[in-house]
Amino acid sequence: MINIIAVFLGGGLGSLARYFMSILLRVYSMDFPFATLAVNMLGCFILGLVVALFWENTNIHEGFKLALTVGFCGGFTTFSTFSGEVFALIKQGDYMLAFIYVIISVIICLLATILGAFLARYV
Numbered sequence: 807m808i809n810i811i812a813v814f815l816g817g818g819l820g821s822l823a824r825y826f827m828s829i830l831l832r833v834y835s836m837d838f839p840f841a842t843l844a845v846n847m848l849g850c851f852i853l854g855l856v857v858a859l860f861w862e863n864t865n866i867h868e869g870f871k872l873a874l875t876v877g878f879c880g881g882f883t884t885f886s887t888f889s890g891e892v893f894a895l896i897k898q899g900d901y902m903l904a905f906i907y908v909i910i911s912v913i914i915c916l917l918a919t920i921l922g923a924f925l926a927r928y929v
Contacts, residue, residue: 812869816877820849824882838903839891842884843911849883850915854922859929 824845831841856874860866888911895904 808869809872812873813877813880816873817881818877820878820881820883823878824849824884839888839907842887842891843907843914846883846885846888846911846915847918849879851918851922852882853879854919854924855926855929856922858923858926 827845827848828841831844834840853875856871856879860871860874892904892908895901895907
């Protein structure tokens, strides 16, 4: 039961963090969904960092690990929003922008996850 509560609380905090970041970065968005891209990159980086630092550590409570990974990162990242934005770009006929957004998002977020895991080795 504690794991469920941990995921619930982490998800709520992650969702709030995503909301506030989207407000802060809205000014940079213009026609490109920069805020969503930035949130996904940061969320992937945090996930890589947390997994590398904590997941194998048996001294850290599983609920805490789940709150950070499944909860916070799951609530923070916005791949459902990402999918909707790609669909909207396609619907508007902006096929090239949709393609560029997908490629950049996937590659940069994967690299951010790898970077987070790499940097965790030196913390």
